[in-house]
Amino acid sequence: MYIKRNEAGELIAISKIAGSDFVEAVADDAQELLAFIQQEKTAEQLALEQTDQTMARVLEDVVNLLVEQGVIRFTDLPDAAQHKLLNRRELRGKRQGIYLLDDGDNLHL
Structure with missing residues (x-):
């Protein structure tokens, strides 16, 4: 997965594909990624x-x-x-x- 961070270094968006705003790759089971996905659930x-x-x-x-x-x-x-x-x-x-x-x-x- 590729992630986008804000100026404070916080994860603010994820993408399955690399792009101009999504250059940092993280493992699919990275704790930071899993926490982000969990907090975005309704x-x-x-x-x-x-x-x-x-x-x-x-x-x-x-x-x-x-x-x-x-x-x-x-x-x-x-x-x-x-x-x-x-x-x-x-x-x-x-x-x-x-x-x-x-x-x-x-x-x-």
């Missing part, structure tokens, strides 16, 4: 992103319910969906395992 875009995360969990729960009730088989799902669901289940399991190790009851065994 309130609606940010709200939609937040609901995307909760909606993904709802869909996972629906798939699990359908599988448990025998409506569908897990193997009926496309391979990519199976891998993503298994990956998320594994990650959630690791996260829950962390909490199980320290549940805050301060019992000394």
Whole structure:
């Protein structure tokens, strides 16, 4: 990505192509670039992103319910969906395992 800065050195615009005002190249994952993109999002875009995360969990729960009730088989799902669901289940399991190790009851065994 190519960026344009103001006199204070602040990033004010980005472009995919180099141009007369866009001569400084930065990596696509540069923190400054990511922060700029994030701050330019509208309130609606940010709200939609937040609901995307909760909606993904709802869909996972629906798939699990359908599988448990025998409506569908897990193997009926496309391979990519199976891998993503298994990956998320594994990650959630690791996260829950962390909490199980320290549940805050301060019992000394």
